[in-house]
Amino acid sequence: MAGLTESGFNFSGSNYSVGGDEWRGDLQNFGNIGRQIESWISGHIILIVAVLAIIFLVSLAILYISYSARAGLFFAVNSLEEGEKNINLATSFRAGRKYFWRLLGLTLLVVLIVLAALLVLAGVGIGMFALAATVSLWFLILIIPLALALFLAFIVLSIYLGFALNLGARFLVIKNYTINQAFFAAGGMIRANLGKLLVLWLINMVLAFAAGLVFALIFFLVGGLLVGVGIGIYYLAKISGVIIYSIPVLLIIIAALIAAKGLVCSYFSTYWTLAWREIQNAKIKMPACRQTGKMTV
Secondary structure, eight states: OTTGGGTOOOOOOOOOOOOOGGGGGGGHHHHHHOOOOOOOOHHHHHHHHHHHHHHHHHHHHHHHHHHHHHHHHHHHHHHHHOOOOOOOOOHHHHHHHHHHHHHHHHHHHHHHHHHHHHHHHHHHHHHHHHHHHOGGGGHHHHHHHHHHHHHHHHHHHHHHHHHHHHHHHHHHHOOOOHHHHHHEEEEEEEHSHHHHHHHHHHHHHHHHHHHHHHHHHHHHHHHHHHHHHHHHHHHHHHHHHHHHHHHHHHHHHHHHHHHHHHHHHHHHHHHHHHHHHHHHHHHHHHHHHHHOOOOOO
């Protein structure tokens, strides 16, 4: 459930196509096609609105389930580490539901910051190259390194914000922080533990790469077996048999891929929750060690 929005869920609309003779390269035909599309939309406006409303409601439901379950997963892992025994799917999901809006708000905050930085970067880049084109091309000697530096700065900012979202979500749920408190608390943790976080991120990348190799191997083995079965069915029942065989097999494969990716996403969510706990607990215990001179276990 927590991996729903991270498991490749998307919606693809159907394509509108017309015959080849209508696509001859004169403006009149393009105008006719545009009028046909406009006429079709006008005649089916209620259907279009209904389909869009259904898509919106389904997407909102999936978003609600995913973000609530993600918060519930943070809560469950932390509670189990604290020694709580009565943790299950129902209690975790109920606990996570109250963080839906805040978790969504934190995500939107980070996305808006990234988009704003991207717009600034694009504006500065366009302005610099326009200046070079209007004044002198020699400006490119200075502009190109500066543009590369700005691009690298954007990459660093994106990585920083990724950490801020990852850690801030746990502050928000486990510490019951507001969106602003969680964002700034995550920033403080990043600045104080940048080296540790980079090591954790590298371990994350290695584990993700290993998991990808395992899933790719399983996919090719199972896929090869299924293709072999399909070839056998073709020789026995021709194309109709292959079609009957392919539809349920493809649905099962898609469901298995979504479930597998959701499982991996949830595993790494647990990984980062445990890492967050270790860093947070170390931060809390260090002052006590200094004050008492005793080791805190």
